[in-house]
Amino acid sequence: MVVGDISTGTEVLVIGAGPGGYVAAIRAAQRGLDTTLVERDAYGGTCLNHGCIPSKAYITASSLAHEAGSAEEMGIHADPAVDMSQMRSWKDDVVGRLTGGVEKLCKANGVNLIEGTARFKDDSSVRIEHGGEGQGSETVEFERCIVATGSRPVQIPGFEFADDPVWSSRDALAAESVPDELLVVGAGYIGMELSTAFAKLGADVTVVEMLEDVLPGYEDDVSNVVRKRAEELGIEFHFGEGASGWSPDGDDVVVETETEDGETSSYRADKVLVAVGRSPVTDTVDAENAGLETDEKGFFETDDRMRTSVDHIYAVGDVVADSPMLAHVGSKEGIVAAEHAAGEPAAYDAQAVPAAVFTDPEIGTVGMTESEAEEAGFTPAVGQMPFNASGRAMTTGHTEGFVRVVADEDSGFVLGGQIVGPEASELVAELALAVEMGATLEDVAGTVHTHPTLAEAVMEAAENARGEAIHTLNR
């Protein structure tokens, strides 16, 4: 205790105001707990400030610009001019409204907000250092704590985000202009989303990826649709190459890559975007002081109540081991932690977590793939509906991709689904509900769907799996 240090008490302390933390804080306060939320940077966390929201703003804007300029088939002749600084201020406005909303919601629910960096002193108190010289610190004692400190982009050796031409995803989303030539390291979902957006805004985009394809983790027929479209947009791919270093060359940079066999190549670009993944931010909280251990990658292990190895300290969101780094997962985990802290029998027992990739076209997946269902001991019944057989898809001008439903043949239970195509991120919600509710193929097929919509494809896929499809040939 420092002389003059103020010590206050709270029932629940939440560290980090991202989608895991602020949701946990609001729910805890709704449950009548005295709740304090500490944030060192900006309310809304990565998702609202440097991730989902700004990237989707750019993706939408860039798609609009691109579509307007390539709709001649529909009889639209336009040559859109993109004012990047105006687009950026529009994006900032969207982000500002959302983060302001988070702050207001927290306050309206009675959450005490503190700005600063929280570090554990022991397992019942933290020291919160306020930003800036001479801003001081304070001690907060807690009964229960929820750690929701999120993640940050991974750096690779030789590429420091502090260097001007080297971008993290966060830098890319704060860019003031579109580079003429952009080199993207990594063809995972962040790399693919940003590559597509910058390509549509007029950049020449080159992607280098260590692995042999885009979007590792997705089935070939899904990722192929995305890669094909990216190539149509002019994105150039180099697989099997890892970025090994860069050097300045006038206003440009030259990036060196290397294959496994030691073959090197070099690429010239204005900027190099490194998008090779994210790592948990657990090194800022002095977790060891609270008796908390992290695994070798820095994650906290939790049980299904989101409790860490220290019973009254919870972890939610990107810091949790074996949990996908998705905002909606963090929020759900935050709710579980808050409700459990309030004495309720909450548990994280989602049967399936939907995920979306905002490439062109989009990908939406949930639950099991066919092979995963087989591995789990099911006899999969699979049904598919291509968007080129969908009336609505044709009227949008986007007919690439398909809806696939995977179910258990014996019982008919929907086990999962993969959608690649227009609005896949929205359509997957129906399959997520089906999986979560234990709905059967018959339930989905028997639900009347609006015509003409893309969602009809979900119904058709379910019918296809039952061998009763009308608009496609049954498999």
Place this chain on the structure above:
Amino acid sequence: MAIKEFKLPDVGEGVAEGELVTWHVAPGDTVEEDQVVAEVETDKALVDVPSPYNGTVSELRAEEGEMVPVGDVIITFEVEGEDGDEAASGEQEAESESEVESAAGDAQSADEDAEETTDTAETETQSGRVFASPSVRRLARELDVDIASVSGSGPSGRVTESDVRAAADSGADESDDSKSGGPRSVSFSGKSAVSKRGDAENGEVASGSTEAAGREKTLAAPATRRIADEEGVNIDDVPASEERDGEAFVSPEAVREYAQAQREAQAADAKALSEEAEAGEATAEAEAETGATAGGADSESGPAAGERVPYRGVRRAIGDQMERSKYTAPHVTHHDDVDVTELVELREDLKPLAAEQGVSLTYMPFVMKAVVAALKEFPYVNAQLDEENEEIVLRDEYNLGVATATDAGLMVPVVHGADGKGLSDLARDMSEKVEKARERKISREEMQGGTFTITNIGGIGGEYATPIINYPEVAILALGAIKEKPRVVDGDVVPRKVLTLSLSVDHRVVDGAVAAQFTNKVKEYLANPKLLMLE
């Protein structure tokens, strides 16, 4: 023969658990319906737990002295002539009945769909997956049921809400060992359920039951709904008298019977409070001179030095209330004394007259009248702070609480409408309620709604005290003993009767100056009791 379980019912609003004080039965005992089998003390009251069945006690699931959460099975009975397959325990009444029916309905529709429900158990173990909706999975956690072990009766073997409830009822043995590791949850029905049950054990829904059925949907004629409104009962809680289109249907008679049963249950509740109270030598008089033996437990049977005494029941309720008051309202106490020689004489004069009316006239009615008169002049003292709406509510009622020491601890019976009552009525009302409190026969209503409290600290000894405000009121007046003390009257030191006063106020609402002025007004009336004639 069938085994019937009895769960600790929700014995009052917000009560989550109770201490099982005494068992009146042992395994093997034959019991009749309504026979008291146990006593349970909650933080509000000591209540009798009656048997819902005619039968034999088969097992006691809790030990004396154990804290039992509401909803836990505390005793099981062997009951004659029951269908052993019936899933619902008698205690579940209408709720479980409807669950079972819907479960049966689900199973039937599954059969109609020619789904192979028998295969699903295999499927579940195969994959480690359970097919059930999030709400059903949560229910399973609440009821401490391992959902993976529940076989589903829904389409394709999906686990339904009724499957989980049935598993919870049938697997109560296992549920004693908490598997989840999470905190236990307790659901509050908010209904008083201590007392008679209807004839639920015959498999029919008991129309006279006081148990809330708690359905989500109830069919009833508009006129029936109006009756329910008038009777102040929730139609979804009324046991259904029949079924239409697979939904519970409630008749006007069922509503009336349920409302009547509710009223009787409340009366029985109040009656049940009377157990165990031994006021002993304490008298009904709240006379300033009379000592009240607060916490004066019988030294022979009470705990001995060095023991640890559980902090429970009324003691904890008092503690919680005191803590809340002390940590919420900044207390300031104003002390003064008043020469009540004239009052002592007046009371001596009136006492025989009151006795003729069967009233034992103490000083308290005079103090109450003086307080009411002063409260009328200082409305902020007869107020409460509505923190949520940030308003000071000046009360237009004068309901005076009289703090009373009982064997169980401090209780505060309230004399409602003290402003409209004469001395005799005040004396009668107060002594009746104080008596009831000492015997623990007092109902909650009789201890609620106070606007100002008077406490009497002088009985055992001492002059002044800092009484703790009976939150959410804003002031409390403590009376010392009336003692003969030297006072200067017309230049001579003479012995006079002196009463000490300690007024604690919530400084958020009442400032020291107002406290002093209020006390002065009380003093004025007590020093010149003739003034009370005008009140």
